[in-house]
Amino acid sequence: MILVGERINGMFRDVGRAIASVDPHPIQEWAQRQEAAGADYLDLNCGPAAEDPIKAMRWLVDTVQAVSSLPLCLDSTNYDVIEAGLERCKRPALINSCPAERPKIERVFPMAKRFGAKVIGLTMDKKGIPKDADSRTALAMEIVAAADEFGVPLEDLWIDPLILPVNVAQDHVVEVLETIRRVKTLSSPPPKTVVGLSNVSQKTVNRSLLDRTFMVMAMAAGLDGAICNVCDEELMNSVATARILLNQDVYADSYLKVFRKRQ
Amino acid sequence: MILVGERINGMFRDVGRAIASVDPHPIQEWAQRQEAAGADYLDLNCGPAAEDPIKAMRWLVDTVQAVSSLPLCLDSTNYDVIEAGLERCKRPALINSCPAERPKIERVFPMAKRFGAKVIGLTMDKKGIPKDADSRTALAMEIVAAADEFGVPLEDLWIDPLILPVNVAQDHVVEVLETIRRVKTLSSPPPKTVVGLSNVSQKTVNRSLLDRTFMVMAMAAGLDGAICNVCDEELMNSVATARILLNQDVYADSYLKVFRKRQ
Numbered sequence: 398m399i400l401v402g403e404r405i406n407g408m409f410r411d412v413g414r415a416i417a418s419v420d421p422h423p424i425q426e427w428a429q430r431q432e433a434a435g436a437d438y439l440d441l442n443c444g445p446a447a448e449d450p451i452k453a454m455r456w457l458v459d460t461v462q463a464v465s466s467l468p469l470c471l472d473s474t475n476y477d478v479i480e481a482g483l484e485r486c487k488r489p490a491l492i493n494s495c496p497a498e499r500p501k502i503e504r505v506f507p508m509a510k511r512f513g514a515k516v517i518g519l520t521m522d523k524k525g526i527p528k529d530a531d532s533r534t535a536l537a538m539e540i541v542a543a544a545d546e547f548g549v550p551l552e553d554l555w556i557d558p559l560i561l562p563v564n565v566a567q568d569h570v571v572e573v574l575e576t577i578r579r580v581k582t583l584s585s586p587p588p589k590t591v592v593g594l595s596n597v598s599q600k601t602v603n604r605s606l607l608d609r610t611f612m613v614m615a616m617a618a619g620l621d622g623a624i625c626n627v628c629d630e631e632l633m634n635s636v637a638t639a640r641i642l643l644n645q646d647v648y649a650d651s652y653l654k655v656f657r658k659r660q
Numbered sequence: 661m662i663l664v665g666e667r668i669n670g671m672f673r674d675v676g677r678a679i680a681s682v683d684p685h686p687i688q689e690w691a692q693r694q695e696a697a698g699a700d701y702l703d704l705n706c707g708p709a710a711e712d713p714i715k716a717m718r719w720l721v722d723t724v725q726a727v728s729s730l731p732l733c734l735d736s737t738n739y740d741v742i743e744a745g746l747e748r749c750k751r752p753a754l755i756n757s758c759p760a761e762r763p764k765i766e767r768v769f770p771m772a773k774r775f776g777a778k779v780i781g782l783t784m785d786k787k788g789i790p791k792d793a794d795s796r797t798a799l800a801m802e803i804v805a806a807a808d809e810f811g812v813p814l815e816d817l818w819i820d821p822l823i824l825p826v827n828v829a830q831d832h833v834v835e836v837l838e839t840i841r842r843v844k845t846l847s848s849p850p851p852k853t854v855v856g857l858s859n860v861s862q863k864t865v866n867r868s869l870l871d872r873t874f875m876v877m878a879m880a881a882g883l884d885g886a887i888c889n890v891c892d893e894e895l896m897n898s899v900a901t902a903r904i905l906l907n908q909d910v911y912a913d914s915y916l917k918v919f920r921k922r923q
Contacts, residue, residue: 563904563911570905574880602913603901610876610901617837617877638866638873641826642833648826650865 398636399438399622400660401470401491402431403595405457407444416443416453421460428465434627435660438491439465441482442472451481458485470517470624476504483512491515493624494557497522497536497543506547515553516544517591520576526559528568530575533558537580541588554588555622556580560615562599563607570597570611577618594625594632609635616643633657661899662701662885663923664733664754665694666858668724670707670716679706679716684723691728697890698923701754702728704745705735714744721748733780733887739767746775754778756887757820760785760799760806769810778816779807780854783839789822791831793838796821800843804851817851818885819843823878825862826870833860833874840881857888857895872898879906896920 404427407413415423428439439461447453450473458469462485470491471482479492494517495505509516518540520526520533527533537556544554558576561569573592581587592615598607609632612623616639626632637656640646649655667690670676678686691702702724710716713736721732725748733754734745742755757780758768772779781803783789783796790796800819807817821839824832836855844850855878861870872895875886879902889895900919903909912918 564913567904567907567911571907597905601911603897603916606897606901607905610898611905613873613876614880614902614905617880634866634869635873638869639877641830642860642870642874642877644830644834648830648864650827653866 398616398620398640399589399591400436400627400636401438401440401591401622401624402427402434402436402627403440403593403624404431404626404628405439405461406442406472407447407453408442413444413446416447416457419456421463424457424460425464428461428467431627432465432467435633435657436467436627437622437660438470439467440470440472440493440624443478450475450478454478454482455485458482462487476501476508479505480508483508483514486512486514489513489515491517491555493517494519495540497539502540502543502547506543506549509549509553510547515555516549517555517557518543518588520556520558526561526569528566528572530572530579533572533576534579534583537576537588538583541583544588545584551584551586551588555591556588557591557593560592560594560597560611562601563597563611564599564601574614574618577615577620581619589621590619591622591624592620594623605629605631608632612636613639616640633660661879661883661903662852662854663699663890663899664701664703664854664885664887665690665697665699665890666703666856666887667694667889667891668702668720669705669735670710671705676707676709679710679720682719684726687720687723688727691724691730694890695728695730698896698920699730699890700885700923701733702730703733703735703756703887706741713738713741717741717745718748721745725750739764739771742768743771746771746777749775749777752776752778754780754818756780757782758803760802765803765806765810769806769812772812772816773810778818779812780818780820781806781851783819783821789824789832791829791835793835793842796835796839797842797846800839800851801846804846807851808847814847814849814851818854819851820854820856823855823857823860823874825864826860826874827862827864837877837881840878840883844882852884853882854885854887855883857886868892868894871895875899876902879903896923
């Protein structure tokens with residue numbers, strides 16, 4: 398599992414304040430905490446409130462790279478913001494994200510190619526997010542074709558089947574699991590699959606329990622990565638245990654400790 | 661999910677002692693505790709140490725039926741013991757279990773038919789438990805054919821794909837998950853699927869964590885039931901949460917409480 402730490406996002410009040418006041422300390426603390434907790438990537442999102450998001454993204458990238466050598470996941474719907482971040486990244490980054498919409502594909506994929514970046518492609522288009530696995534998979538196929546067209550290696554393409562809050566779209570969950578399974582059949586090598594995990598539990602009461610239960614299901618369906626709360630210890634224990642059951646790590650009585658140390 | 665309480669088994673020291681000393685109280689306490697915790701069935705197993713297992717099974721059935729109206733799951737490799745129990749059962753029972761071996765099939769299925777009992781069929785034969793899902797599914801098909809031959813309704817057939825301890829047979833787990841998926845395609849209506857959950861964590865350190873993580877994966881694969889520790893609250897919370905995510909219960913913020921009350 399490739400784990401992307403979700404916490405450096407302007408939607409969180411402490412991070413939003415740090416961005417507004419250009420205070421590096423809370424950002425760097427979250428970078429180090431998430432790295433210590435086992436993150437493989439760090440997501441960076443200026444949030445909707447940033448006055449000058451291009452400047453904010455540049456600052457976020459520099460601020461995080463000063464204390465962490467993890468690769469970054471640049472998270473914005475404004476591609477000029479992502480491009481500004483890519484120019485500062487020392488390591489190949491992950492672009493979060495691109496829907497199956499032609500003008501956006503034409504903006505994102507050549508940029509990914511130019512910077513050697515990876516791309517998260519979303520199973521949605523102008524009409525929104527379809528419910529069924531068939532339609533989600535069809536949109537994933539459009540993104541796979543785009544990667545091929547623009548010369549982005551399929552190993553660098555991550556498909557996000559877009560899990561929605563279970564209290565809003567309960568009937569989508571099984572469709573997302575089925576999409577994760579099917580995306581693996583779209584190409585050889587197949588694209589990776591990734592979810593924005595915390596989305597499943599938005600505005601619910603048992604967030605961690607819902608997150609880790611869905612995570613285990615998605616891993617059994619073949620999920621490769623998640624943008625998630627890597628500081629949630631019970632989630633990390635569930636990931637370690639799922640890896641053992643799926644025979645992705647060798648069992649030892651100390652497997653939880655081994656997982657934590659290796660991460 | 662149909663939950664079978666595993667606790668009235670002579671392998672547990674307190675139950676073994678109660679059987680040996682013909683003391684109904686520990687047995688009846690476990691019956692009531694498991695019923696309160698949400699069991700749909702109660703498994704009864706005299707254990708290997710019972711001196712007269714036929715007498716012990718009759719006593720267990722009577723003792724439990726005096727305090728609980730739950731249907732029973734009669735658990736023995738000695739079919740005379742199971743028959744003795746079936747003669748006492750007030751409600752249709754579950755026979756635990758029958759492998760895909762001809763003489764045993766010929767003993768168990770006519771008995772099931774006679775008593776209106778359900779049968780747990782194991783994906784094993786004289787050669788043992790095969791590793792791969794293909795072979796497990798082939799054995800399941802033999803049991804489906806036997807149910808058809810002896811007139812046991814397919815709704816009353818439960819296939820157990822035999823999960824083994826993860827510290828012994830780690831590569832079997834994904835095969836068991838795939839078998840659960842495939843068994844659903846064998847007939848119409850399909851047989852039910854069931855696992856002896858605690859087996860996956862035998863002699864491991866993190867038993868509850870392994871149990872509930874495997875349970876969630878198996879439920880996502882379509883599992884219908886489990887013989888398990890229904891008094892493990894974290895397991896029950898995982899079951900309730902998996903049901904929500906799989907759209908089997910309607911989401912409410914209070915879903916954990918609702919699940920516990922209904923069970």
